[in-house]
Amino acid sequence: MTNNHHSTVAVLGSGKIGLAFVKQILQKTSYRVYATGRRSETLKAAESLGALALRDNNLAVRESEIVVIAVKPFHFPQLLSEVEPESWKGKIVVSLMAGVKLDTLRAAIPGARVFRAMPNLNSYVGFSSTAVAENGYDDTSRTVEEFLKIFGKVYWVPEEYLDIWTGLAGSGPAFIAEIIDAMAMGAVAAGMPRELSYEAVLDVLEGTARLLRSRLYQHPGQLRDAVTTPAGTTIKGLMVLESGGVKAVLMKMVEEASRRSREIGEEINLKILEKIRQR
Numbered sequence: 561m562t563n564n565h566h567s568t569v570a571v572l573g574s575g576k577i578g579l580a581f582v583k584q585i586l587q588k589t590s591y592r593v594y595a596t597g598r599r600s601e602t603l604k605a606a607e608s609l610g611a612l613a614l615r616d617n618n619l620a621v622r623e624s625e626i627v628v629i630a631v632k633p634f635h636f637p638q639l640l641s642e643v644e645p646e647s648w649k650g651k652i653v654v655s656l657m658a659g660v661k662l663d664t665l666r667a668a669i670p671g672a673r674v675f676r677a678m679p680n681l682n683s684y685v686g687f688s689s690t691a692v693a694e695n696g697y698d699d700t701s702r703t704v705e706e707f708l709k710i711f712g713k714v715y716w717v718p719e720e721y722l723d724i725w726t727g728l729a730g731s732g733p734a735f736i737a738e739i740i741d742a743m744a745m746g747a748v749a750a751g752m753p754r755e756l757s758y759e760a761v762l763d764v765l766e767g768t769a770r771l772l773r774s775r776l777y778q779h780p781g782q783l784r785d786a787v788t789t790p791a792g793t794t795i796k797g798l799m800v801l802e803s804g805g806v807k808a809v810l811m812k813m814v815e816e817a818s819r820r821s822r823e824i825g826e827e828i829n830l831k832i833l834e835k836i837r838q839r
């Protein structure tokens with residue numbers, strides 16, 4: 561357990577990713593957590609995890625040292641209007657919003673130290689792969705890194721990589737879930753029960769990740785070759801995979817998801833800057 565000496569974190573927006581953050585923070589640290597939302601169901605869910613759940617974003621920001629922004633980007637202008645500019649001053653702000661650029665965040669909340677992070681839903685079990693921009697190589701950056709490690713692995717990246725990260729690791733759990741489902745269904749088609757097939761695929765996934773991380777094989781292709789017996793089962797399966805163009809499809813999947821992240825970013829940044837100008 562990290563000893564945070566009663567520091568306080570605000571999670572603004574207790575939706576899917578917000579609640580995952582709340583859960584891990586309360587499980588692993590002694591931070592007090594303010595979690596905000598609009599609907600009573602949202603507040604109840606945050607409260608049941610042990611957070612101080614409230615609608616008042618201004619109070620949550622004012623009372624906290626670290627502020628996590630976990631609302632959808634298009635809800636950000638409304639959230640901004642609910643928090644007094646003074647309340648942000650001196651805070652460490654970690655935005656999880658896809659596409660909202662650091663420059664936009666700095667213009668929206670002057671006086672705060674802002675970071676942009678892209679975690680994924682695996683945060684819920686402490687296995688996120690989180691990219692964060694940008695490293696100031698100072699105490700505040702180290703605090704942010706320690707904080708984000710609560711949810712899994714942390715990678716400092718230049719901001720320009722965040723859209724690609726969103727298409728790869730942010731959307732990644734959904735992509736992997738589809739692949740897992742497809743393989744399990746294949747086993748069902750071959751005659752094995754669904755539950756057993758599903759557990760087996762999850763084991764294969766976790767084990768393969770560990771094996772590749774061990775660097776016994778330097779490249780996934782080497783692992784593939786090690787499993788592939790001439791005229792055996794694996795090569796027959798691989799031939800089907802190749803004839804379906806699956807590898808190219810998966811490459812395009814990540815590229816297209818990344819492109820869409822960039823596109824959404826461009827739309828939303830203009831809208832947010834327009835709202836700020838109207839203030």
Ligand SMILES: NC(=O)c1ccc[n+]([C@@H]2O[C@H](COP(=O)([O-])OP(=O)(O)OC[C@H]3O[C@@H](n4cnc5c(N)ncnc54)[C@H](OP(=O)(O)O)[C@@H]3O)[C@@H](O)[C@H]2O)c1
Pocket residue numbers: 572573574575576577578596597598599600602603617629630631632633635638639642656657658678679680681730
């Ligand atoms: N889900 C992911 O895997 C993931 C991964 C990385 C980053 N993100 C980013 O995280 C953000 C949230 O995504 P999500 O999937 O968690 O969305 P979500 O489930 O829709 O959650 C958003 C939450 O924000 C709350 N909210 C909206 N306006 C608010 C306001 N003015 N004050 C307080 N709370 C407010 C909503 O509360 P009510 O329901 O009560 O209205 C909702 O619970 C997005 O910007 C997304 O880009 C998500």
